Amino acid sequence: MRSLNSRTRRSLVLVACCGTIGCATVATLTFTSRIEEEMYNNPKELQSLPRVYSGTIADAYCVSQFAQPILLCLIDLPLSIAGDTVVLPYTIVRQVKSGSLRPRCGERVRESVARRRQRDYTEARESCARLLSDSAAPVATQTSCRKILAGPASAPPPRSEQEECGDAPFDPFDAP
Secondary structure, three states: OOOOOHHHHHHHHHHHHHHHOOHHHHHHHHOHHHHHHHHHHOOOOOOOEOOOOHHHHHHHHHHHOOOOOHHHHHHHHHHHHHHHHHOHHHHHHHHHHHOOEOOOOOHHHHHHHHHHHHHHHHHHHHHHHHHHOOOOOOHHHHHHHHHHHHOOOOOOOOOOHHHHOOOOOOOHHHOO
């Protein structure tokens, strides 16, 4: 049997070490965007997760909620404690730099809101074109319609994260 070269041995040691790190620790370090999107989509669930010992906290939360994979969470808890301790210097820096994980709308929500904003803006422009052809329209309405028709054909960009995520109303006539 041939002996393994040093690179292969290092790879095997790395794989073995990664296998002992808690699953929740790996998940909270790797899938932060997905976790924040899930927090956003489930407002009755956990709404903040510190980056320091995040895997341990996620496992403890799983156990406290009697979630379906409770046995997996119980088994993973000591592994997450070990894994979180190993990555502690990194997570401290990330916590100071970026703060805790918090609810954020994901890319799918942003895309859906952008499509809806564009549809509403297009409908407002079409309504304005019809209204301006009617001389009985109020002067204030005509002024607003001229402003929106003089602007670009595409909806203006959102002015805030709340507007971008659909949490703030979009008024095509109030657009800059």
